[in-house]
Amino acid sequence: MNxxxxxxxxxxxxxxxxxxxxxxxxxxxxxxxTFEVGESFIVANEVPLNVARDSFATNDDLMSKNDSISxxxxxxxxxxxxxxxLPVHINSASIDELCALNxxxxxxxxxxxxxxxxxxxxxxxxxxxxxxxxxxxKLEKLLPGVIFD
Numbered sequence: 001m002n003x004x005x006x007x008x009x010x011x012x013x014x015x016x017x018x019x020x021x022x023x024x025x026x027x028x029x030x031x032x033x034t035f036e037v038g039e040s041f042i043v044a045n046e047v048p049l050n051v052a053r054d055s056f057a058t059n060d061d062l063m064s065k066n067d068s069i070s071x072x073x074x075x076x077x078x079x080x081x082x083x084x085x086l087p088v089h090i091n092s093a094s095i096d097e098l099c100a101l102n103x104x105x106x107x108x109x110x111x112x113x114x115x116x117x118x119x120x121x122x123x124x125x126x127x128x129x130x131x132x133x134x135x136x137x138k139l140e141k142l143l144p145g146v147i148f149d
Contacts, residue, residue, distance in 0.1 A: 086145045090128065091121045103141045108133050122148055 001009075084100035090112075098109035108131075115131045122128050128146070129139050 087147045088145055089149055090146045091116065091149045101142055101145045103138050124148060 084097050086100065088097050088101060090098075095106060095109045095113065098104050098112055099106055104112070111133055112128075112131050116122060119127070119130065125139060125143060125148075128134060128142070129136075134142070
């Protein structure tokens, strides 16, 4: 392999390493979400309502339209997630607490509550296995997070 070919291979390896670092590391690359043009302030990925894409708009037009858009739009509300401490008391747990268990979604949590109401309180793992949708593997995942009263 001659010198130019070695340089190409080195460059390819450097680019591969840089690509892996950028892709895998948790912080990633910073993005530009807002920027200033002259005296106006523009937010990226926001299209003014009354300005057509092929029409010409000045910075003042964009500024006034962005202000009116931000005033009219309701702010997004974040859902608060209730923290559940494991292990869960299976006989007194709510749907949210059951959903915190490994492998349990809202439908299975509802089935667990329906079975508990129909057959009575769960006394051991065999009673929990009577719930439709819980087999041996699912039961093995559930048992570390469950307390039978």
